[in-house]
Amino acid sequence: EQTVRQEVEQNHLKEKKGTYEQTVKQEVEQNHLKEHKTDKQNNLQEDKKTVFEKRVIHSLTHSYFLNNL
Numbered sequence: 001e002q003t004v005r006q007e008v009e010q011n012h013l014k015e016k017k018g019t020y021e022q023t024v025k026q027e028v029e030q031n032h033l034k035e036h037k038t039d040k041q042n043n044l045q046e047d048k049k050t051v052f053e054k055r056v057i058h059s060l061t062h063s064y065f066l067n068n069l
Helices: 002-045 048-067
Strands: none
């Protein structure tokens, strides 16, 4: 009787742990997707000019650091 009870309790704990890990994983994935979605929306809202300027600054920064190593 004791061992049966222990086995049942252990299985119950394993199941709880499994579902907990699953829900955490799902939450992380959902948050990740939400972030991507808002990033896309923000990028669309940004002026194309600023996006272009950022790219230019980004590439200039890269070439500056590469040339001055």
